[in-house]
Amino acid sequence: MSDKTGQGARTATIADVAARAGVSTATVSRALAKPDSVRAETVALVMEAVRACGYTPNSSARMLRTQRTQMVLVVVPSIANQMYSHVLRGVDTALAPAGYGVIIGNLDSAPGNQSRLVELAFARQVDAIILLCGYIPGSHGRTLVEAGLPIVSLCAPIGHPSIPDVCADDEAGGREAGRFLASLGHRRLAYAAGPKGSVVDTARWTQFRAAALAAGIADHDIVRVEGDAGARFSFVSGMAAGERFLAIPDRPTAVFCASDEIAMGLMKVVRRAGLRVPGDVSVVGFDGIDQVDYLDPVLSTMRQPRQEIGRRGAEVLLRMLDGTSTPDDHAIRLPVELLSRESTAPWRPAPRARLKDVRG
Amino acid sequence: MSDKTGQGARTATIADVAARAGVSTATVSRALAKPDSVRAETVALVMEAVRACGYTPNSSARMLRTQRTQMVLVVVPSIANQMYSHVLRGVDTALAPAGYGVIIGNLDSAPGNQSRLVELAFARQVDAIILLCGYIPGSHGRTLVEAGLPIVSLCAPIGHPSIPDVCADDEAGGREAGRFLASLGHRRLAYAAGPKGSVVDTARWTQFRAAALAAGIADHDIVRVEGDAGARFSFVSGMAAGERFLAIPDRPTAVFCASDEIAMGLMKVVRRAGLRVPGDVSVVGFDGIDQVDYLDPVLSTMRQPRQEIGRRGAEVLLRMLDGTSTPDDHAIRLPVELLSRESTAPWRPAPRARLKDVRG
DNA sequence: CTGTTAGCGCATTCAG
DNA sequence: CTGAATGCGCTAACAG
Numbered sequence: 119m120s121d122k123t124g125q126g127a128r129t130a131t132i133a134d135v136a137a138r139a140g141v142s143t144a145t146v147s148r149a150l151a152k153p154d155s156v157r158a159e160t161v162a163l164v165m166e167a168v169r170a171c172g173y174t175p176n177s178s179a180r181m182l183r184t185q186r187t188q189m190v191l192v193v194v195p196s197i198a199n200q201m202y203s204h205v206l207r208g209v210d211t212a213l214a215p216a217g218y219g220v221i222i223g224n225l226d227s228a229p230g231n232q233s234r235l236v237e238l239a240f241a242r243q244v245d246a247i248i249l250l251c252g253y254i255p256g257s258h259g260r261t262l263v264e265a266g267l268p269i270v271s272l273c274a275p276i277g278h279p280s281i282p283d284v285c286a287d288d289e290a291g292g293r294e295a296g297r298f299l300a301s302l303g304h305r306r307l308a309y310a311a312g313p314k315g316s317v318v319d320t321a322r323w324t325q326f327r328a329a330a331l332a333a334g335i336a337d338h339d340i341v342r343v344e345g346d347a348g349a350r351f352s353f354v355s356g357m358a359a360g361e362r363f364l365a366i367p368d369r370p371t372a373v374f375c376a377s378d379e380i381a382m383g384l385m386k387v388v389r390r391a392g393l394r395v396p397g398d399v400s401v402v403g404f405d406g407i408d409q410v411d412y413l414d415p416v417l418s419t420m421r422q423p424r425q426e427i428g429r430r431g432a433e434v435l436l437r438m439l440d441g442t443s444t445p446d447d448h449a450i451r452l453p454v455e456l457l458s459r460e461s462t463a464p465w466r467p468a469p470r471a472r473l474k475d476v477r478g
Numbered sequence: 479m480s481d482k483t484g485q486g487a488r489t490a491t492i493a494d495v496a497a498r499a500g501v502s503t504a505t506v507s508r509a510l511a512k513p514d515s516v517r518a519e520t521v522a523l524v525m526e527a528v529r530a531c532g533y534t535p536n537s538s539a540r541m542l543r544t545q546r547t548q549m550v551l552v553v554v555p556s557i558a559n560q561m562y563s564h565v566l567r568g569v570d571t572a573l574a575p576a577g578y579g580v581i582i583g584n585l586d587s588a589p590g591n592q593s594r595l596v597e598l599a600f601a602r603q604v605d606a607i608i609l610l611c612g613y614i615p616g617s618h619g620r621t622l623v624e625a626g627l628p629i630v631s632l633c634a635p636i637g638h639p640s641i642p643d644v645c646a647d648d649e650a651g652g653r654e655a656g657r658f659l660a661s662l663g664h665r666r667l668a669y670a671a672g673p674k675g676s677v678v679d680t681a682r683w684t685q686f687r688a689a690a691l692a693a694g695i696a697d698h699d700i701v702r703v704e705g706d707a708g709a710r711f712s713f714v715s716g717m718a719a720g721e722r723f724l725a726i727p728d729r730p731t732a733v734f735c736a737s738d739e740i741a742m743g744l745m746k747v748v749r750r751a752g753l754r755v756p757g758d759v760s761v762v763g764f765d766g767i768d769q770v771d772y773l774d775p776v777l778s779t780m781r782q783p784r785q786e787i788g789r790r791g792a793e794v795l796l797r798m799l800d801g802t803s804t805p806d807d808h809a810i811r812l813p814v815e816l817l818s819r820e821s822t823a824p825w826r827p828a829p830r831a832r833l834k835d836v837r838g
Numbered sequence: 839c840t841g842t843t844a845g846c847g848c849a850t851t852c853a854g
Numbered sequence: 855c856t857g858a859a860t861g862c863g864c865t866a867a868c869a870g
Contacts, residue, residue: 132863141840142842143841144865175864176863177602178541178602178603181864182539183863197570198560198564198567206584214591219603221549221581224580234574237534238537238579241540242489260532411713412742491846492847492848504849505857511849539847539848539862541862542862542863543849543850
């Protein structure tokens with residue numbers, strides 16, 4: 119009976135516990151699952167044996183038997199993105215109490231990753247899927263939906279009839295941003311764009327522009343500045359947008375950015391070029407990630423309820439899993455909140471008035 | 479044969495494929511696992527049937543049969559922390575090609591979470607464990623190690639004989655920071671601390687102090703400023719440290735912070751109090767997270783190879799899993815790099831003297 | 839209330 | 855090279 123070399127000892131099985139308690143394996147299983155259906159003394163007996171053996175039911179066996187894994191796949195474009203990591207936290211917060219774990223499918227850590235995700239779903243290694251990527255991953259002609267698992271999409275409406283989505287109200291966010299900057303007296307506006315063609319980007323841009331037009335700003339005074347599409351909503355994309363912004367002939371006095379990171383990248387570039395924020399240009403971000411509270415000036419932004427998006431999304435999913443989903447769940451829009459802070463200021467009609475500008 | 483109500487159709491099993499291909503299930507299994515051991519024509523036959531059925535092996539069944547899950551549990555203190563999310567990315571990058579997936583155990587999303595992690599390990603739902611938390615989770619008198627799975631600790635040496643660790647060289651980081659600030663002429667230094675008693679905090683602080691002493695700075699001129707222990711290395715902790723820093727009678731002219739977030743929190747507070755960075759106080763962070771590149775001034779910091787820590791850690795783990803681990807793997811220290819940027823400046827002996835300060 | 843029986847879907851012996 | 859048989863560890867019928 120010497121211990122095996124290397125790896126730890128064999129784990130106790132339900133049979134070991136049954137033998138020790140002097141009952142059948144079925145009774146052990148029941149005593150653990152629904153103690154009410156077993157005589158109290160027997161339960162005690164079993165529990166004692168369980169403790170003695172250090173027994174924990176093997177999850178692979180249980181999964182195979184019950185056909186449920188109690189796991190959810192969360193597909194995230196980039197785990198390092200603050201926005202997503204907070205949503206993820208909300209998801210986990212809601213899923214854990216319901217007994218579900220999270221398997222992450224990080225799209226940026228392996229390029230051709232999508233096939234791994236599809237495999238996971240078809241192999242029935244998860245019971246359901248949460249998409250944060252705004253599209254339906256697929257590979258080899260199969261898509262995630264075809265696996266037939268419940269799916270919800272967070273942060274971006276995905277436009278599939280069987281996939282409910284919960285996201286922030288991007289339209290309202292764009293609109294509010296437009297109104298806000300116009301109300302500060304700015305007459306020429308820019309939008310530092312996110313990935314062109316993404317639903318989220320389109321929603322923010324379209325409504326921003328509409329609101330600006332409605333406020334009497336001329337069409338040609340509303341400029342869309344592209345970033346780096348490959349860099350999505352990141353700092354890098356913001357820097358690219360910043361360069362393009364600087365090159366605009368009759369430069370706008372305020373910029374609405376598709377994300378906070380874009381705003382940070384853009385601010386870096388324009389400030390390096392000598393412009394001051396908000397003195398020369400007002401900047402509004404989108405997302406409300408923590409770090410912008412620590413910038414100088416503190417960034418004005420449209421705050422999304424990041425964690426709540428995750429929580430609500432997970433709740434919808436849980437309802438799909440237990441069959442209690444209602445039509446109300448299909449498209450949930452959570453309100454955004456304008457945080458007006460230090461990076462935005464009213465427009466000063468005449469720059470020359472600042473004769474004695476120290477920085478000159 | 480009407481399709482079942484609700485949920486999707488039943489997934490094909492290996493038996494379906496075997497029937498369709500006119501071979502046994504064993505042959506299907508072999509054709510998929512080691513095609514070389516099967517006649518080429520048979521393989522083709524099987525593959526065709528696999529395609530036709532849309533067959534993907536059920537992972538629960540495979541796990542049960544092989545006693546391996548191809549999953550790794552990664553325990554992370556806070557998923558929203560930039561430092562950890564980049565390490566996580568490195569982990570995933572190395573694990574995915576080896577066929578391993580990642581289950582995240584996020585400690586901050588559910589308070590009494592630890593028991594879930596322990597269950598996961600004892601239930602053999604994962605093959606191995608990566609700890610980013612710096613300690614060994616446990617509950618009900620059982621700890622994660624007792625599950626007998628391979629474990630590695632990243633970012634913090636955990637001091638357990640069977641747990642290799644790979645982390646940045648915190649000692650060197652603290653030392654370099656101390657030398658650097660002393661070399662800039664600062665004679666009174668502060669350390670904005672991380673969670674008291676944590677190995678990482680101790681390493682950075684101890685060596686920082688030692689280096690300062692070695693540079694001829696008096697013991698009482700090296701002040702340790704506590705943050706908010708509960709807030710660990712976060713912004714919030716940095717703000718608390720900032721308040722305490724401001725209250726120091728003969729205030730130091732340079733601060734070394736236990737993390738970049740702490741530095742950001744501290745800078746916010748001291749600047750709000752009217753101090754300028756680096757004019758009145760130099761600040762050095764630790765970690766090198768992306769966002770500090772976009773601060774104004776750009777933060778000087780000790781960059782840790784975040785993603786590499788994750789990658790190397792995962793590689794060590796993979797070696798433990800296939801039994802090829804060597805003693806070299808036991809404690810890997812990765813170099814940190816001092817990034818001297820805009821938040822640090824030489825000390826000006828007498829503020830008044832700045833009249834003719836050459837640099838000014 | 840409890841024991842017996844029968845798979846869940848797969849990989850792997852062992853024969854042929 | 856292939857097929858038949860076995861069991862991974864557990865839960866859910868079904869009897870008793």
